[in-house]
Amino acid sequence: MSARSVSLLGSTGSIGTQALDVIGRNRDLFTVTAISAGSNVDLIARQAVEFEVPLVAVASGSPDDVRTAIGAYAGELGRTAYAPEIVVGEEAAETAAAVGADVVLNGITGSIGLRPTLAALAAGSTLALANKESLIIGGDLVRAAAHPDQIVPVDSEHSAIAQSLRGGRSEEVRRLVVTASGGPFRGRSRAELADVTPEQALAHPNFSMGRVITTNSATLVNKGLEVIEAHLLFDIPFDRIDVVVHPQQLIHSMVEFRDGSTIAQLGPPRMLVPIALGLSWPERLDDIDEPCDWSMAQSWDFAPLDDEAFPAVQLARRVGEAGGTFPAVYNAANEVAVDAFHDGRIGFVDIVDSVERVVDAHAEAHTGSDFDASTVEGVLSADAWARGQAATVLGL
Template sequence: MTGTPARRLVLLGSTGSIGTQALEVVDRFGDIARVHGLAVGGTRPELVAEQVLAHRPEHVVVSDVARADEVAAAVQRACRAGGISAPRISAGQEEAVDLAGSLGDGDVVLNAITGSVGLLPTLAVLASGARLALANKESLVVGGHLVTEAAAPGQILPVDSEHTAIAQALAGVRHDQIDHLVVTASGGPFRGKTREQLAEVSPEQALNHPTWSMGRVITTNSATLVNKALEVIEACFQFDLPEDRVQVVVHPQSIVHSMVTLVDGSTIAQASPPDMRHAIGWALAHPEKLPRLAAALDFSAAQTWTFEPVDEDTFDAISLARAAHQEGGGAMAVYNAVNEEAVDAFFAGRLDFLGITALIRAVLELPQRPRAARADGVTGLLALESWARETAQALISSQER
């Protein structure tokens, strides 16, 4: 690809792990897109300023209004020093949604926001007609039917390494030829541990992932296997399959990112070293392949790949998610919202490690738990989320007394 890039890029969550790596890819392969806008939480103002200097976006949104002034000051200082005009800077969640929906056909938005707050930007992108490179798995977990019904064929390209692997393995495969999907999991830092050994886990230990460098929430979710549970549900919506046709296998080497088993008994696997640039580049440049994007596997060196079943007695996150998905009625929105509250409580010392999934189970099993009808749309899901968060906080507080 050569010449001035015609495709515009909006990057939601530009200072996170996926966001910073995406900008590295754009740095190396400038022809794939021109950065039009960035959306950030606001916790890293100096990094935002560096990104503005490097990529010259027209618009920056700070979703946390309380941090907007600090980010704006850092950006303006950097722009004065660099002799360039500062971009438009605005603040608030609604501004982030507006930015997400500001492009159109032929452009691309990478949604790398963490959490269910990414749902409204996802829907805005789909309504605009732009391509959605989706790293925010919660969009599909919480609002699966809303998202899939709003999306045009091929409009959503997954950025999770597992779902990118499945999409590549399915190239040229008809849907009726799929028997099941196999999503791989590293097993996280506590693979092989018993529940008794997990009782005293600290936040620092939970963040010690053996393979991937990610943010606090996703890394903790990987330790509990909540992240893998969310990926199972994401795969159900992304590839239009029921949850009993999405299997999980522990693969500690994180080389095989996922597999597809076909009706004839053959299995197609996508393998590469654990580097998120593979998934990011695939989504941003699709259908092109970026040359030497990241290291390839070296088959001249001896290596061993192992696969083992998930210990669902110790790690119950996946079975809880399967049951919630089967139930429907917004149960996965409740699951996700309670988990987000539980992770915050774990880092605040208000909940132990095993208490994270225990809290999810407790809220899901409440007899008075409300349900959201499909017709309730986004409003119903958001109301259900609010109830789940309030209920989770009340249960946490009651346990502290």
């Protein structure tokens, strides 16, 4: 493949740091033209100097602090001539997304990734999408802005589906099978989840992620979001998207074809390969991760999802089928509920119960005409309404 320029949004997070690891091992193939972060000035300064990035964007902080940190690290490495453009403020990530890089990797967490996603698409960049929330809440707005094949999924499940779809034509697909680890509470009943603590919810068996994503994996809200994302990415109806519990997370997802065959993508439960493919799609890079060791005896387990104990996926199907601003409401209400859980205000099972109450209120109070899902302002208005309604429901 020819060399590509990359703009990396959320460079100091888990996705961003792993992306820079991949880029660092393939400097002949990638140059970093812009990086953005929330507030981790120290780390983004180190990254900027190491990769000599022309544009450094930080959502909060002081331009002088960013400039000073960069100057200090540049001095340590003898790169005193390095002087990037620095952007600080709420629109920093959007600015970085709009530079016109060949690839924009959106690794931001949350609905704040929507405007950068749209900016990257408008600039004509290939969008390597790890920020699932922007597609889920933006729905048809994001799809309308994207050219065919402009979005490359980075979530491991959707990357697996995209890879598996290479084995057949879209009209040959019978269903998608999204795998789930089951989280740290797999096998527990709803009653057994009542006394779960925040510390237990953050103890994911396979991954180390941020607080919101890790908690979403414990409640399976994350899997519900992934079902909506799969529908939007691959145009498969919700009744043809299944979720199966696979604790080992070696099979990342599967595609079942109409002749009865199933093609699965598998590998270690890590994000390096999906991230690398997001940068290089449709090409593959060499030696990104260690493959499975087939010389070792091993067993893989599969089980149906317990919808009674973990109702988040069923609720996600409901809001996904409703469309409009319902997915934005689901996502926003969940973020408020997760914060309330970690603040000790509600119990674990109250998270999804509270989200459902907000969704019900949205269905009763809004016919769909109150919020315009075809505009950014309409989507973000629904997001703000849901956060306020969630606070009311939770008594915050």
